[in-house]
Amino acid sequence: MDTFSFDRLVIFGVGLIGGSLARALRERGGARRGGVIVGVSRSIASAERALALGVVDEVAALDDDRQLAHALAGADLVLIAAPVAQTAALLARIEPFLGEATLVTDAGSTKGDVVAAARAALGARVSQFVPGHPIAGRESSGVEAALPDLYVGRNVVLCPLPENRPEHVARIEALWRAAGADVRTMDAEQHDRVLASVSHLPHLLSFALVEQIVSEADAALKFSFAAGGFRDFTRIAASSPEMWRDVCLANRGALVDELDAYTGVLARLRAAIVAGDGATIEAVFARSREARTEWQERGANGVAPRVPGDLAPE
Amino acid sequence: MDTFSFDRLVIFGVGLIGGSLARALRERGGARRGGVIVGVSRSIASAERALALGVVDEVAALDDDRQLAHALAGADLVLIAAPVAQTAALLARIEPFLGEATLVTDAGSTKGDVVAAARAALGARVSQFVPGHPIAGRESSGVEAALPDLYVGRNVVLCPLPENRPEHVARIEALWRAAGADVRTMDAEQHDRVLASVSHLPHLLSFALVEQIVSEADAALKFSFAAGGFRDFTRIAASSPEMWRDVCLANRGALVDELDAYTGVLARLRAAIVAGDGATIEAVFARSREARTEWQERGANGVAPRVPGDLAPE
Numbered sequence: 001m002d003t004f005s006f007d008r009l010v011i012f013g014v015g016l017i018g019g020s021l022a023r024a025l026r027e028r029g030g031a032r033r034g035g036v037i038v039g040v041s042r043s044i045a046s047a048e049r050a051l052a053l054g055v056v057d058e059v060a061a062l063d064d065d066r067q068l069a070h071a072l073a074g075a076d077l078v079l080i081a082a083p084v085a086q087t088a089a090l091l092a093r094i095e096p097f098l099g100e101a102t103l104v105t106d107a108g109s110t111k112g113d114v115v116a117a118a119r120a121a122l123g124a125r126v127s128q129f130v131p132g133h134p135i136a137g138r139e140s141s142g143v144e145a146a147l148p149d150l151y152v153g154r155n156v157v158l159c160p161l162p163e164n165r166p167e168h169v170a171r172i173e174a175l176w177r178a179a180g181a182d183v184r185t186m187d188a189e190q191h192d193r194v195l196a197s198v199s200h201l202p203h204l205l206s207f208a209l210v211e212q213i214v215s216e217a218d219a220a221l222k223f224s225f226a227a228g229g230f231r232d233f234t235r236i237a238a239s240s241p242e243m244w245r246d247v248c249l250a251n252r253g254a255l256v257d258e259l260d261a262y263t264g265v266l267a268r269l270r271a272a273i274v275a276g277d278g279a280t281i282e283a284v285f286a287r288s289r290e291a292r293t294e295w296q297e298r299g300a301n302g303v304a305p306r307v308p309g310d311l312a313p314e
Numbered sequence: 315m316d317t318f319s320f321d322r323l324v325i326f327g328v329g330l331i332g333g334s335l336a337r338a339l340r341e342r343g344g345a346r347r348g349g350v351i352v353g354v355s356r357s358i359a360s361a362e363r364a365l366a367l368g369v370v371d372e373v374a375a376l377d378d379d380r381q382l383a384h385a386l387a388g389a390d391l392v393l394i395a396a397p398v399a400q401t402a403a404l405l406a407r408i409e410p411f412l413g414e415a416t417l418v419t420d421a422g423s424t425k426g427d428v429v430a431a432a433r434a435a436l437g438a439r440v441s442q443f444v445p446g447h448p449i450a451g452r453e454s455s456g457v458e459a460a461l462p463d464l465y466v467g468r469n470v471v472l473c474p475l476p477e478n479r480p481e482h483v484a485r486i487e488a489l490w491r492a493a494g495a496d497v498r499t500m501d502a503e504q505h506d507r508v509l510a511s512v513s514h515l516p517h518l519l520s521f522a523l524v525e526q527i528v529s530e531a532d533a534a535l536k537f538s539f540a541a542g543g544f545r546d547f548t549r550i551a552a553s554s555p556e557m558w559r560d561v562c563l564a565n566r567g568a569l570v571d572e573l574d575a576y577t578g579v580l581a582r583l584r585a586a587i588v589a590g591d592g593a594t595i596e597a598v599f600a601r602s603r604e605a606r607t608e609w610q611e612r613g614a615n616g617v618a619p620r621v622p623g624d625l626a627p628e
Contacts, residue, residue: 135541155539190535197527198540202547205519208579210602213511216575221504223609225469226512227449232546233516237606241599245592252587259584261530263577265522270573273566278559285555288524292551295537 004178006035008075012062012090013082014039014050016138017107019146021079022055024179027148038071042082050143062093072097077105077175084108085246091121091129098125105132105172109195109243110250111159111188127163130172131188132156133195134181141240152180159188189254196254201262203244204255206237318492320349322389326376326404327396328353328364330452331421333460335393336369338493341462352385356396364457376407386411391419391489398422399560405435405443412439419446419486423509423557424564425473425502432475441477444486445502446470447509448495455554466494473502503568510568515576517558518569520551 009025011018022037039056041047047059060071072078072094080090087108098104108114111131118129136154138145156176160169173183186194213222248255265284272280323339325332336351353370355361361373374385386392386408394404401422412418422428425445432443450468452459470490474483487497500508527536562569579598586594 207602214605229550236543237602245596282559288521288551291528
């Protein structure tokens with residue numbers, strides 16, 4: 001772990017994501033003691049929960065100009081960790097109070113829309129903004145769910161802009177490395193395409209399966225026979241509807257491309273099933289199993305392998 | 315748990331499913347001691363592993379007329395627990411040796427095709443065959459993976475035929491109850507429709523997602539960013555390609571109906587995404603989350619809730 005020091009870090013949205021970064025910097029020993037962490041939220045009550053838990057040192061209300069100016073004065077780092085749909089409004093709100101030496105990053109799940117919002121809100125000062133996405137989470141949300149180790153071994157993607165100075169990108173990298181993350185860099189378009197494929201599309205497909213069952217007359221009977229395969233396939237259908245609505249809209253271009261490719265695969269499989277073409281079906285399934293097993297065995301991305309004896313296909 | 319007694323139970327295919335029933339009858343105390351359990355397999359080596367583990371008392375090779383006749387002589391119960399595609403051939407092989415007092419059941423994941431196969435192979439003696447499906451499994455297979463508690467709290471579906479005598483259906487019910495299962499009854503068509511929806515379709519969709527990623531040029535990059543949501547969504551894509559090929563073909567009618575309904579849901583969601591219709595997207599996601607959460611909280615089907623602190627949407 002690299003050591004990392006900062007003077008004043010201002011976190012907009014001290015929930016699971018922002019709170020876990022604050023706790024990581026405080027509790028993991030990778031950061032020099034002495035930096036002040038400020039929590040800013042729309043409702044002061046939620047920032048004050050973070051203060052009471054010792055996750056932040058100071059709080060400010062977003063809609064109070066004086067408090068906001070005070071929070072940002074002398075800040076060397078700002079993290080935007082609010083729902084991604086609020087990023088544009090937050091950047092516009094921050095801009096008038098933003099010092100020239102302050103670096104801003106974010107934690108949004110989509111990046112193309114965030115880059116566009118940052119350009120609109122910050123103008124030439126977009127050079128101070130390094131877009132980022134920590135790929136980590138938990139089922140529970142809110143600052144109470146924040147963990148100092150949430151980012152350990154997880155990927156954080158940075159999507160540097162042409163305007164960013166390399167030392168600024170390096171500083172945001174060091175921030176996340178201090179929290180234990182692996183930092184990787186790609187452009188926003190590539191980020192959005194990759195995440196559409198391995199995260200956004202599976203969420204959409206999972207929500208859609210439950211929707212299909214719910215909307216049928218025999219829903220109760222069907223649910224009563226759902227077992228382990230259904231449980232895991234639909235776990236992500238218990239995710240936040242608001243967050244995933246925003247992700248689907250923010251990344252609609254890449255998501256629709258992936259969805260269309262996916263329905264193409266389904267059409268090929270449907271044709272094979274109707275034709276009784278067992279060889280094609282088995283070849284697809286075997287290729288999938290091999291790739292999935294290899295992915296799991298590599299133990300990629302700090303995702304723990306499942307426990308032995310876990311439920312299997314019914 | 316009911317007590318249950320039998321004289322001679324012959325299991326065709328002593329793997330996870332057949333072996334677990336044998337162990338349940340032996341080790342769970344619900345069955346009167348003294349009944350003989352015979353394992354029959356295509357390769358005598360696999361039956362002999364079951365014998366060595368003490369899971370069965372006797373073994374017979376399927377292709378040996380003398381051994382097969384001996385195995386079935388005096389049998390009161392037969393369980394077919396081989397891959398479902400072998401059911402027709404197994405029933406035809408058993409038929410000449412089948413005593414009038416022997417009841418036969420099976421453990422196949424599809425039932426319409428099994429009923430048709432039984433009618434073809436057994437003719438009027440189909441009255442001795444009570445179709446069944448224990449909805450249970452593990453990631454691992456083979457007799458070494460068999461567990462005495464595999465069926466505890468799990469659903470076993472029986473699909474009685476009009477020709478079955480009620481006391482015969484009751485006897486097969488008692489067999490599975492002795493293993494700790496909840497026994498439910500429905501017709502084969504309904505069984506196949508329900509399972510297509512909550513089991514077969516999710517497996518197809520999960521295999522298809524991995525197939526889509528594998529077939530793209532940036533597959534390695536995408537896999538390297540796959541996290542917890544992907545892991546659970548695709549866990550069932552590590553299932554047996556042969557078994558799921560057979561299930562897809564055996565239940566093709568119901569599966570294609572469910573797949574078409576599902577692609578209809580996807581088309582509606584796609585249209586909402588393209589139109590930027592956040593309200594529709596959120597309404598679908600919210601309905602799904604509510605139904606999924608309610609299902610989980612009911613703790614249906616012996617499926618344990620996930621451990622706290624598990625990975626969440628990234």
